[in-house]
Structure formats: C-alpha cells, structure tokens
Amino acid sequence: MLSAIILAAGEGKRLNTAVSKPLVKIGSKPAIIYSLNSLNKHPDVDEIIVVLSLANQGKIIKVIEGHSFEKIKVFVLGGRRRQDSVYSGLKVVSKDSNWVLIHDSARPFIDGKSITKVIAAAKKSGAALLAVRPKATIKFSRQGNVVTETLNRNKLWEAQTPQVFKKNLLLEAYKKYSQDNVTDDASLVEKLGKRVKVVEGDYGNIKITTSEDLLVAGLIIRKKAHAI
Numbered sequence: 001m002l003s004a005i006i007l008a009a010g011e012g013k014r015l016n017t018a019v020s021k022p023l024v025k026i027g028s029k030p031a032i033i034y035s036l037n038s039l040n041k042h043p044d045v046d047e048i049i050v051v052l053s054l055a056n057q058g059k060i061i062k063v064i065e066g067h068s069f070e071k072i073k074v075f076v077l078g079g080r081r082r083q084d085s086v087y088s089g090l091k092v093v094s095k096d097s098n099w100v101l102i103h104d105s106a107r108p109f110i111d112g113k114s115i116t117k118v119i120a121a122a123k124k125s126g127a128a129l130l131a132v133r134p135k136a137t138i139k140f141s142r143q144g145n146v147v148t149e150t151l152n153r154n155k156l157w158e159a160q161t162p163q164v165f166k167k168n169l170l171l172e173a174y175k176k177y178s179q180d181n182v183t184d185d186a187s188l189v190e191k192l193g194k195r196v197k198v199v200e201g202d203y204g205n206i207k208i209t210t211s212e213d214l215l216v217a218g219l220i221i222r223k224k225a226h227a228i
Contacts (some may be wrong), residue, residue, distance in 0.1 A: 001046045002119065003038045003097040004071075006090035008032050008051040008060055008105040009078030014036055020056040021208060022105040023063065024176035027221040028062050030214050034108035040069045042112055044119050046100065047073040049089045086185055087174050093167065100170050103162040106208045109220060114201055115162060121197045122164035128184045129164075130201035159184050159203045169174075169194060173227070 002216040008022040022032035024029035041047050052060055061075055061201050075090055080086030086102055092099060099122065114130055157177045163185050165173075173188035177222060182188055186196045208217055 001095040002015050002095040002099040002101060002164075003073075004045045004048045004101040004162075005051060005086060005093070006032070006035060006039065006103050007051050007078070007082065007085050007089075007106050008086045009051050009103075010106060012228065019059070019177045020050055020053070022060055023056065024208065025213065026108055026208075026214070027218045027225070030145065030190050030204060031108045031217075032060065032105040033063070033067060035103055035105055035110055036064065036067070036069055036072075038110050038112060038115065039103065040071045040103075040113050044073060044116065046097070047071055047094055049073055049092055050075050051078040051085045051089045052076070053078055062067040064077055078227075081181070083174070083182060083185070083188070090167075090171060090174060095175060098167055099164060100167050101162045101164045104207060107161055107205055108217065109204050109206065110162060111202065113172070114168060114199075114205065118162055118199045119202075122166070125195060125197040127165045127186065127189050127194060128158040128168055128199055129161075129184070130162060130205065131198050132160065132201050132203050132205075133169075134158050155199050159186065160207075172192055 010021040022028045039048055050072060052075055054077060076088050076092055078088050118128050118130050134153055138151040138156060141152055142148045145176045173192050177188045177191045189196055204220055206213060206216060208214055
C-alpha cells in the first residue's frame with residue numbers, strides 16, 4: 001500500500017498574491033488541483049493526505065470538495081517548517097501502508113509516467129526522487145561571493161518531487177533528524193547513510209515560487225490545452 005502526502009501549507013510570500021500558493025490560479029484551476037488529479041488517478045496511489053495551514057485550510061478544503069478525489073483520506077495541519085508539515089502527514093498515514101510518496105502542491109505539472117518511474121525505483125532501492133540536470137553553469141563560493149570552484153554539471157542534479165520512500169525508513173529519518181533544517185525529505189534519509197536513487201524527471205515539473213514561475217506555468221498549461 002502506498003500513501004501520498006501532498007504539501008499545501010505554503011503561503012507563497014514571494015509570489016505576492018492575494019491567495020496562498022496552492023490556490024493560485026493556473027489557467028482555470030487552482031494549482032493544487034492539477035497535482036491532486038494526477039495522484040488521485042494513479043493506480044499505485046492508495047490514499048492521499050493533504051497538509052494545510054491554519055490560514056488556508058478552509059479555502060483549500062472548499063476548493064477540493066468541488067472535485068471528486070475519492071482517495072483523499074484526511075486533511076491535517078502542517079507546521080512552521082516543511083519537514084514539520086511532512087511529519088504531521090506521516091503521523092496519519094495508514095498503518096497498512098508500506099510506502100510514502102511526498103509531493104509539493106506547488107509543482108502542478110507532475111505526470112503519471114514520472115510518478116510510475118519514481119515509485120518503481122523506490123521499490124527497488126528503498127528511496128528515490130525525481131530530479132533534472134541543471135542547465136546553467138554552477139559556481140561554488142565559500143565566502144565573500146568569490147568563486148571557489150566551478151562544479152561539474154554532469155554530477156549535479158536539481159531535486160524535484162515526488163520523492164518516494166519505504167515508510168519505516170522515512171519514519172526513522174524523521175525521528176532522528178526532524179530538528180535539522182533541510183529543504184527536502186531525501187536529505188533526512190541521506191543522513192541515515194542510506195542511498196537515494198535519482199530518477200530523471202521532466203523540466204516541465206516546475207515549482208511555483210515567484211511571479212516569473214507563474215508566467216511559465218501559464219504558458220505550459222496553454223500548450224497542454226492546445227495539444228489536446
């Protein structure tokens with residue numbers, strides 16, 4: 001059994017919008033609806049836990065109730081940090097679940113093929129994430145904004161979500177390292193000394209963080225509409 005935790009507690013301050021990030025419209029729908037659609041119809045996903053904030057829970061639940069997402073099990077409140085929100089979701093995952101998928105609602109364009117690939121990789125290795133190779137040249141600076149090193153792009157990956165883990169492995173990582181500040185769940189599993197498999201993702205699986213990202217998302221959804 002696989003449980004999907006979708007994180008929708010973000011405020012989206014950098015977007016400078018009147019609504020929280022999961023509710024920002026992309027085309028005709030709020031951002032969160034796109035990823036919920038993909039997860040709800042995927043055959044490997046058995047249940048969905050949606051993590052909300054105190055400020056946005058009423059509005060998001062109202063939006064979601066206007067759709068038929070039969071796999072949603074429960075809504076829970078998140079915490080101050082991303083990992084606090086994930087941990088809140090983990091605590092309500094079904095006891096029968098062996099696998100946990102974590103996805104950011106700010107990545108609306110995740111597709112079924114990518115979900116299938118990352119789940120399959122995790123079931124072989126115990127942990128896997130989607131990622132893409134960086135397009136830009138990456139410079140490393142220790143201090144004073146002076147270049148220390150130009151990193152080899154062929155060895156670098158830009159992490160995305162979904163990330164999929166064996167439930168017991170992820171729970172162990174959270175129990176030991178949940179107080180550490182990290183930017184994704186794989187980082188906590190890495191701290192256990194466990195290997196996390198990288199699965200090549202799609203550059204279209206963008207994260208909506210800034211107003212520029214929102215413009216790109218609008219172009220993507222229009223392209224998808226024309227392709228139908």
